[in-house]
Amino acid sequence: MKLNALVDSPHSLSNTKIHSIGNLTIRRRPLNIACFALSLFIGCSVSTIAQAAPAGGLQKDILIDSELPELPAAFQSRTIASPAGAEIFVRWGGTGPVIVLLHGYAENSDSWAPLAKDLMKDHTVVVPDLRGIGRSSKPESGYDKKTEAKDIRAVIVALGFDRTAIVAHDIGNMVAYAYASMYPDKVERLVVMDAPIPGIDPWREILQNPAVWHFGFHGPDAERLVAGRERIYFDRIWNDFTGDPTKPNDPTRDFYADTYAQPGGMRAGFAQFTAFSQDAKDNQIFEQTKLSMPVLAVGGEKSFGALQAVIMRHVATNVEEAVVKGSGHWLLEERPRETVALIRNFLNDSPEERFSPADFKFPGKGNPGTGSSGIAGIQTVVLKGDPARAGVYTIMLRVPAHTQIQAHSHRDDRVATVISGTWHIGYGDKFDESKLKALPPGSFYTEPPGETHFAETGDDAVVVQITGYGPSSTDYVDSGSDPRKAPTSQSSTGAN
Secondary structure (H helix, E strand, C coil): CCCCCCCCCCCCCCCCCCCEEECEEEEEECCCCCCCCCHHCCCCCEEEEEEEEECCCCCCCCCCCCCCCCCCCCCEEEEEEEEECEEEEEEEEECCCCEEEECCCCCCCHHHHHHHHHCCCCCCEEEEECCCCCCCCCCCCCHHHHHHHHHHHHHHHHHCCCCCCEEEEEEHHHHHHHHHHHHHHHHEEEEEECCCCCCCCCCHHHHHHHHHHHHHHHCHHHHHHHHHCCCHHHHHHHHHHHHCCCCCCHHHHHHHHHCCCCCCHHHHHHHHCCCCCHHHHHHHCCCCCCCCEEEEEEEEECCCCCCCHHHCCCCEECEEEEEECCCCHHHHHHHHHHHHHHHHHHHHHCCCCCHHHHCCCCCCCCCCCCCCCCCCCCEEEEEEEECCCCCCEEEEEEEECCCCCEEEECCCCCEEEECCCEEEEEEECCHHHCCCCEECCCEEEEECCCCCCCCCCCCCCCEEEEEEECCCCECCHHHHCCCCCCCCCCCCCCCC
């Protein structure tokens, strides 16, 4: 059942990349006029599509055709006590950079078999069962995704790891988002696949879609109705969201249904949905601070499609979009080769970056952040790194016309280039028009650490590119001039 609304969004400023790897390509696709359900609310647009090409480039030994999903036999296993009140079963194996895989509902950690077998060749792959699912314990409470994120952090630390990449699907997306929001400096890259985030637009419209009937189906009566009929219940979910009626296959369906039929299994499974109202409240707080790590948002063409990227652009500043052609929700069952290739390519993405002016876009509204002067009208694109964390970063700022910025300083050493417009900048502890120097496009200037400076724009907006070594900060000489504390005015609509 198709859930995607392929929309042009004011949040689609991220540096979307078009990949071509092995037997996988991503191309621009004509407008889909058959957007189902959510298009009634938010319309259709153009998406990027991942599709299979003739075999050749991708590894041939990915676990694709196995009757049952099964993680590699070489993986170790352990049950780890989470301080948040659960016993989390986890398997891990391989060597190299650490990647954590978070599964979704109607499945368990075995669903990652095709991806885990591929990634373990050059990564350490950590695959837990979420609380209440599979071989993890099934406590009475703690199914809000903030608590489940604490479970995952406990697992990572207990195994002796710290910073990792996270790959998630379905309800795993929700846990992954909470984790990335709570521990942003511990997440190197984030992949989310084919599911909404409670409380994040267009959450209300999604809840009105009859395809997500199961979001509201829980409680003691639901448990009694489903008892002994788990396969019938899950068949409805698998069938509604698949792009291929034969996937997942019958042995796989029996396997997953049996795991949820364990004592307490359906109660714990339903509890994932019961927590959505709390998750929505938590996520609306998380949303106030955007994720800065690279994010890959993957949707099945016959399910969430490009809507996955629309959702993530509300909460993250660096989002890549991909839609897997022909697939429904069950990406690793329906299109394993294409999905594995997408994820591997994203995780292996080179730190080398080359952007032309057409490769980045400013947001439709101001988004001041770390490294800017905090004025409401500034539009920011992060080109490299993160100004809030240690390390080199580069940001590009668009300052509106007729903006005056009072004297302030940054704690890190910064250099800057004027890209467009004429920038007027001066040094000193107080704004002094006589000390301003006009810098046309191509001009260079410095912002030494702790050196106070001020600036203004004329009749045209100005774009400046700034490179520094974070973490950065902004400190105003006169705290009353700090736009983060004072009401927004016409003279406080930009940043430098």
